[in-house]
Amino acid sequence: MMQLQKGDITAFGGDAIVNAANNSLLGGGGVDGAIHKAAGPQLLAECKTLGGCETGQAKITKGYNLPARFVIHTVGPVWYGGEKGEHELLERAYRNSLELALSTDLATIAFPNISTGIYAFPKPQAAQIAISVVKEMFVKAHDLQVTFICFDDENYQLYQKLLA
Numbered sequence: 507m508m509q510l511q512k513g514d515i516t517a518f519g520g521d522a523i524v525n526a527a528n529n530s531l532l533g534g535g536g537v538d539g540a541i542h543k544a545a546g547p548q549l550l551a552e553c554k555t556l557g558g559c560e561t562g563q564a565k566i567t568k569g570y571n572l573p574a575r576f577v578i579h580t581v582g583p584v585w586y587g588g589e590k591g592e593h594e595l596l597e598r599a600y601r602n603s604l605e606l607a608l609s610t611d612l613a614t615i616a617f618p619n620i621s622t623g624i625y626a627f628p629k630p631q632a633a634q635i636a637i638s639v640v641k642e643m644f645v646k647a648h649d650l651q652v653t654f655i656c657f658d659d660e661n662y663q664l665y666q667k668l669l670a
């Protein structure tokens with residue numbers, strides 16, 4: 507099942523939220539900053555033990571003070587114009603986050619709009635990639651519940667159209 511919400515992903519009370527992190531996993535701006543602020547300093551302490559994360563890969567931590575039990579940290583690509591493998595890297599970020607959730611036996615997971623903030627990936631293309639990778643995953647994971655949480659109006663409206 508796929509659903510759409512507008513607002514702040516740190517309020518999500520399911521099994522896991524996905525963080526649009528950077529390669530260091532040591533915190534940043536945007537949704538990453540909001541997640542670390544809400545989770546508390548123990549999240550950064552655990553992230554420091556992970557040795558960073560390559561673009562397109564994903565790593566999992568506990569959620570600490572968040573309502574969600576876990577945080578899946580993934581790194582989306584920076585948009586350099588579309589000829590640097592950006593599409594495939596964004597697909598991998600979504601796919602690897604979902605695979606990690608499944609291998610940890612998590613069923614309710616929320617995504618922000620990875621790479622569409624500071625990393626400047628075009629929002630319409632990013633939304634199509636996110637939805638198509640999640641649909642692919644439903645073929646083998648029938649009980650998965652994916653919530654797209656859009657913080658900005660443009661993403662929210664794009665997802666509303668694509669999911670209608």
Ligand code: ADP
Pocket residue numbers: 513514515516526527535536537538540582618619620621622623624625626655656657658661
């Ligand atoms: P990236 O570096 O991957 O582009 P950003 O955090 O800059 O990451 O932006 C990714 C998306 O997260 C953007 O669409 C932005 O609007 C959204 N965002 C920012 N804060 C939050 C939040 N608290 N909850 C959910 N989404 C958020």
